[in-house]
Structure formats: C-alpha cells, structure tokens
Amino acid sequence: MSHEPVVVVVEAETPGNVGTIARAMKNFGLSDLKLVDPPPLEPDGEAYGFAGHAREDVLPNADTVTFEEIVANYHTVGCTAITGEDSHRHRRFPYTTPAELAETLESIDSRTAIVFGREGRGLYNEEIEQLDQICSIPASNDYPVLNLGQAATIVLYELRDLTVDETQLPDREHERAEEESIERFYDYFETFLDAQNYNERKREKTQRLMRRLIGRSHPTGREIHTLLGVLRRATDQLDHRQELLEKYDESDRFGDDGAQASDDE
Incomplete structure (x- = not known):
C-alpha cells in the first residue's frame, strides 16, 4: 500500500x-x-x-x-x-x-x-x-x-x-528441531514404555499417537532436548525401581547368609 x-x-x-x-x-x-x-x-x-x-x-x-x-x-x-x-x-x-x-x-x-x-x-x-x-x-x-x-x-x-514496519515484539521465527533429535525422542519414548511394562496391545497405537502429536507441534531443538531429558529421568527411575523390586524378591527367597532357605526353616 x-x-x-x-x-x-x-x-x-x-x-x-x-x-x-x-x-x-x-x-x-x-x-x-x-x-x-x-x-x-x-x-x-x-x-x-x-x-x-x-x-x-x-x-x-x-x-x-x-x-x-x-x-x-x-x-x-x-x-x-x-x-x-x-x-x-x-x-x-x-x-x-x-x-x-x-x-x-x-x-x-x-x-x-x-x-x-x-x-x-x-x-x-x-x-x-x-x-x-x-x-x-x-x-x-x-x-x-x-x-x-x-x-x-x-x-x-x-x-x-x-x-507498521516493525513492532516491539521479538522475532519469533520458529526453527523445528532436527529430525535426528526428534527420532531420538521417539526411540527414548519406546524405551520409556518398556520400562513401565506398557500394554503390548496398545503400544503401537500409543507410539503412533505420540509421533502425530510431536509432528503437529513442530518442537524446537530446545523443547525436544528438554523432553528427552524428562524421558531419560523417568526411565532411569523406573529402572531403579525395578532393580529394587528384584532385590526385594530375591531377599524373600534367600536367607541372611545368602543360602536358599530350607523347607523346614
């Protein structure tokens, strides 16, 4: 104009x-x-x-x-x-x-x-x-x-x-995260599902829903990096909990000296 x-x-x-x-x-x-x-x-x-x-x-x-x-x-x-x-x-x-x-x-x-x-x-x-x-x-x-x-x-x-030629707002050009980082997020999401023993029948659909959600949102590199960190921490905590449960189960099967308890103890 x-x-x-x-x-x-x-x-x-x-x-x-x-x-x-x-x-x-x-x-x-x-x-x-x-x-x-x-x-x-x-x-x-x-x-x-x-x-x-x-x-x-x-x-x-x-x-x-x-x-x-x-x-x-x-x-x-x-x-x-x-x-x-x-x-x-x-x-x-x-x-x-x-x-x-x-x-x-x-x-x-x-x-x-x-x-x-x-x-x-x-x-x-x-x-x-x-x-x-x-x-x-x-x-x-x-x-x-x-x-x-x-x-x-x-x-x-x-x-x-x-x-208006220029406003007071900062540039908000959106830079989508690199596809390699996004794919790494999907891999960690799959590992997260493994760590919580997710229902196998629902797994494929859930992974597809996550891919569609991330695909629509076009996350930045910082956003996908943060989400990766959250998944890693959650997966580590689930793995640690599983290790504790396995140790607890093992302590129930063995005596204090490490030998398996006899039937008449």
Whole structure:
C-alpha cells in the first residue's frame, strides 16, 4: 500500500473517544486524523487525557474537514455495525471484515480514508451511500454495536501489517528441531514404555499417537532436548525401581547368609 490511510471521525460526541482513536492510530503507525464537526478538544481535557503519546502529534495535528471533502478526495471505507442487507440492497452490502479489508487495501494505489461515525447512531444511510466500501466487525448478534474508540482500535489493529514496519515484539521465527533429535525422542519414548511394562496391545497405537502429536507441534531443538531429558529421568527411575523390586524378591527367597532357605526353616 503506497499511501498511509487517513482516519476520519464524523461528528464524535465524546472527546474521550477522539483521544482513544488518536492513541490507537499512534499504536498502529497512523498519523493523519481528520475530524468532521468534532467536539471541543481542550489541551487539558478528556481527549488529550485519553490520547497518551498521541497528544504530542496525532491529536494536535488533526484537521477539521467536511464529509464532502473526504468523499471527493479519498477512496472511502465506512465502518458500521449494521449490515443486515443482502445482494438486493447495496447500501450496507457487500461488506468486509477488518481482516479482509487489510487484504483488499494492500494492492490499492490510492489515498484511502477509514471513516467512523457517531457513538450512538453511527454513519447515516445517506452518508453510507456515498462511501466506496463497507467494513464491519464480527460481533455477537445479540449486541453487535461497539464503542466508537473500541471499534476504531480493532480496525486499525487489523491494518497493522500495512502501516507498521516493525513492532516491539521479538522475532519469533520458529526453527523445528532436527529430525535426528526428534527420532531420538521417539526411540527414548519406546524405551520409556518398556520400562513401565506398557500394554503390548496398545503400544503401537500409543507410539503412533505420540509421533502425530510431536509432528503437529513442530518442537524446537530446545523443547525436544528438554523432553528427552524428562524421558531419560523417568526411565532411569523406573529402572531403579525395578532393580529394587528384584532385590526385594530375591531377599524373600534367600536367607541372611545368602543360602536358599530350607523347607523346614
């Protein structure tokens, strides 16, 4: 995506929601906030209190615009909770989810505006009719309407791959353990089953289940090494217990001097 999306808030009633949206923009790499008929945004008021570090740039640099200006100059995406229409009525249909929106915007070479409406009433039908796309967050059918600030945060989060070059999270590239180590684990698992005298009829199935489990999990080298250590220790303990049992059985069969007890002792 060659152009950073702008975020548009239409007639927000609560300064705190404007501040929350500014903060979400800062979180997810956006900076251009445009407000249609906004409430008063005092520097020591609720909006700046909710904005976090966005009070330093996103919020004070927000532009006041008209709805008509946005429609005339941007590819527009209207965000709404109400999508109860079908292919015969196109005011709020078809729609995309925020995750799907990220995919569609990735290849668009155009300035895009993500448009959010009022807290209580959202975007009016006549406004929706002028927008190019509709986006809606999947939510409970019993109560699909989200708080304005929450809705904006969810949508901007889903767009993060288009707007954030690098996050604070460390690299989590997964390196699967070497097959030799994984096969060694399976061998030790078989030895572990031997040590506990596992049911022969169930052995083959159990080994196969373990192989499927490990195969799906793609363990790292460290993980498989740790599991090997656990199996070795458990197997050693089982072997030691078996040795003790054998010595105990032997002591029952022989006297203190090592000679087998006679029948009349």
